[in-house]
Amino acid sequence: MATRQPLFFKIGPSFFYILIITISAIIRTLTEFYNNQQNKLIAETHRTNTELIYLRKQTNPHFLFNSLNSIYSLAHKKSDLVPDAIVTLSELMRYMLYETDNKTVALEKEINxxxxxxxxxxLRLNNIEDIVINVHGDTRNKFIEPLLLISFVENAFKYGTDYKGAAHVKIKIFILENSLDFWIENTIENYVKDPENSGIGLVNIQNRLDLLYPNAHELKITQDNEYYRVHLNLKLDKIQTSIH
Structure with a gap:
């Protein structure tokens, strides 16, 4: 009866030598591929971070310009409300300087x-009864991208104030679990008749939403002959904090 040869001798030692070389080459190729992908991811994250920082910083001078215009309007009228306006502006600036460099901020602080x-x-308008903000739901332990909503509000006052210093601005914020719905409407006084042409602020918001809340937001902007309306739905817990 013939002795059964081990599989090693049937295949031959050269097979194992080739196999070891092949496996080593595969491991080396996979390692290089992984490292390249990691480097690409780091580079992409860096580009995204740079873009996000740019978009955030773009908001600051835009806001400051609008706020100083409001105070200038009061000063031009020699209004006694100028000191109150300066105090309020200082509170706003304090928030912008010390809170908005974080990845996220508490939703209640952003609403405040x-x-x-x-x-x-x-302080500069004549019909404050037509300016309303209502907040519904629990804002505790909820977080949001800093300064995300303010451009909507700025635009509402900028384009919704008539030559008599009257404005109609209605804001509603509704929070249910980790979902936020933000509605704002204003009358059309100075608005360009094009919902896409709404200034640098809204372009800024759309870019930030795409970066930070991909597939986790829905933005709808409509207008008719009287009103300009914005509705934003946001999944607060889906923010991409890893790219900050």
Missing amino acids: YIQNYIELQK
């Missing part, structure tokens, strides 16, 4: 910032 901005605008 919007409310302070509205109070600043009210």
